[in-house]
Amino acid sequence: MAGTITTIGFDADDTLWQNERFFRMTQARFADLLAEFADPDHLMERLLEAERRNLGQYGFGIKGFVLSMIETAIDVTEERVPASVIRDLLAAGQEMLRHPIELMPQAREAVEALAADYRILLITKGDLLDQERKLAQSGLGEVFDGVEIVSDKTAPRYGAIFARHGEGAERAMMVGNSLRSDVIPAIEAGAWGVFVPHDLTWELEHAEPPRHHARFAELQHLGDLPALIASLDGA
Missing domain, CATH: 1.10.150.240 (Putative phosphatase; domain 2)
Structure with a gap:
């Protein structure tokens, strides 16, 4: 790696x-x-x-x-x-x-493609039982090296998770559809924050994208993620 x-x-x-x-x-x-x-x-x-x-x-x-x-x-x-x-x-x-789980387009392909070369984590917030149910039904459970179901997503929490499961936030990336929860606090912790917009996003998750930050990226879909990471690792 x-x-x-x-x-x-x-x-x-x-x-x-x-x-x-x-x-x-x-x-x-x-x-x-x-x-x-x-x-x-x-x-x-x-x-x-x-x-x-x-x-x-x-x-x-x-x-x-x-x-x-x-x-x-x-x-x-x-x-x-x-x-x-x-x-x-x-x-x-x-x-x-x-309700049955419906995977996003190219989600499985992106996660499985990266799992061979990177430490892959699921970091989600919400009700413990419901998130465990969805993970089990998704068929992706075996792909992840670690699963963190948290009450909220903050910069200190990301820092602790990436220190516990990896080599610190500086060598980590967080990928998600919420600027407020997935992208901005991860960047504040020192990680990369990759924004993958969804056409429906809860109003309380909205925020201004940090477009000028060196560790911010935006993708149209998860299928573009492996190429982004390869370009960053080759830089």
């Missing part, structure tokens, strides 16, 4: 497999259930406020999302939300937790 980079971390949701589209589908269902109480735009604003407010208590993932929907439903209906709506929201969350 000679070269500049020895360790590559991959985000999971919306980087290796689809995730946000199922949240959007459930949000549409939520809007239909509450249509007589609030218009969709106002309802989504209130839901986003609840999600932001609850992150510190519930963390990231489907379970916190469902609780935020229930809280929003209670608030916008002034505590008049029918029990049947609460039941439907719980059912929607359970359906999300059972």
Whole structure:
């Protein structure tokens, strides 16, 4: 593993497999259930406020999302939300937790191509049981040299992960679809941050791309990753 980079971390949701589209589908269902109480735009604003407010208590993932929907439903209906709506929201969350994994285009090919020459990590946040389920169903579990399921992604956490599993952040790269979680804190830790945009990204993950930073790169899809890394290692 000679070269500049020895360790590559991959985000999971919306980087290796689809995730946000199922949240959007459930949000549409939520809007239909509450249509007589609030218009969709106002309802989504209130839901986003609840999600932001609850992150510190519930963390990231489907379970916190469902609780935020229930809280929003209670608030916008002034505590008049029918029990049947609460039941439907719980059912929607359970359906999300059972949804089959759908890998992103070229995800398997990119991870498997790099696994022979680099230390490959999965670094994801969210609910432990749900992320373990998705990893098991993805068929990629055996490819990773390490798996880190964390409550949040910060520069100190990336530094600790890359020190524990590799040779430090300076010789590591983090690949993901979230500028706020995957790219910017990894760069702050000293690693490369590679942004692979997804057409659906949760509003709380948005940030300005650090385009002028020497360790920032942006790719259209994961299929371009091996060539990028080869160019960096050959520089």
